[in-house]
Amino acid sequence: MEDIKEEKDLEVTDERNNGEIDLIELAKKLWTRRKTIILWCVIGALIGLVIGFSIPKEYTTQVKLAPEISNSGSASKNLGALAAMAGISTTSNSSDAVYPQLYPDIMKSVPFCLALFNIPLTDVDGANKFTLEEYLKDYTSEPWWSVITGAPGKLMGLLSSSKEITAKGQDNTLIRLTKEQDKLIKRLNSAIATSVDEKTSVVTISVSMQDPVVSAILADTVAGRLKEYVTQYRTDKARQDLYYIDKLNEEAREKYYAAQQRYANYLDTHQGIVLYSAQTMRDRLENEATLAFNVFNQTSQQLQMAKAKVQEVTPVYATIEPAAVPIKASKPRKVLILAGFIFLAFVGACAKVLFYEPVKNKFKQTEVPAGNKTYEPGEE
Structure with a gap:
């Protein structure tokens, strides 16, 4: 039994020694082929430099x-008290469908992007003035390999018929886009990034452009348009109510003034008359004027409440970090690109030395040349 245990221990130690020897042999192989590995790394560095300097800033x-x-704070309670005095109920539950998590989708929508195409821009020198659409078409550059990668798409575009692309706007009207506009919208969507902090609801808008001044102007404009969009949405129902109540108040005012004028005219033409029919008509006109006044007074109170409601639902945005012209370029990250290509070249060279070449050599050794067949004695 002891002999068997000793044999097993020897086998385990032999396997460990073989493993250590394999690692040493691998290191020796890499060291003996270090020139090849260094050559690959130099080639990878050159490719990384070419790519890094070819990407526009x-x-x-x-x-x-x-x-x-x-939220329902003190302002809502004060408005509720005023509404109770005016006989208006404000207990309706209103839900906000445009919450911060939807802001990225809003900013990538076709109507939002189309509205940005006509904003005026200027370059860093201030010598050129153009719109965003003109800037994306004529004042931006692409890496040289985009000509190669974009060739199949251009060829398919020439072969296919040029059809317009349709999309729906806010009022469900169809928006017809050309292929050029659709391409520019995709480029704009890739240049604008929006993120929302789940805890604080802080909205971060990032705009990347090849010109620093254009980047700052566009970021400030996008933030302003987003505020306008959300404000327009949240106040739309309240503004519709305000318009309707204002119309009712104007009609009630006209009816009240007309009833008051009829009552005054009747009093002027029937002074000193003590007939019961005249007194009945006077009381009727007085009641009509009083009723018209009550309606006018109620609609006036509702009008003030509607104006206060518009002010209440109008969102307020605090600008934590305003748009500033960037000094340093954010892309391309040449150091990371260079390090990445050197690493890939190093891994590729090691794989070639350790795996590809041994497999290739073994495959060659197993091959038997066709003219070197051996004959055993007795074979014909």
């Missing part, structure tokens, strides 16, 4: 907004 501008979180 981009400048990123960030804008941070803190949106107001709607």
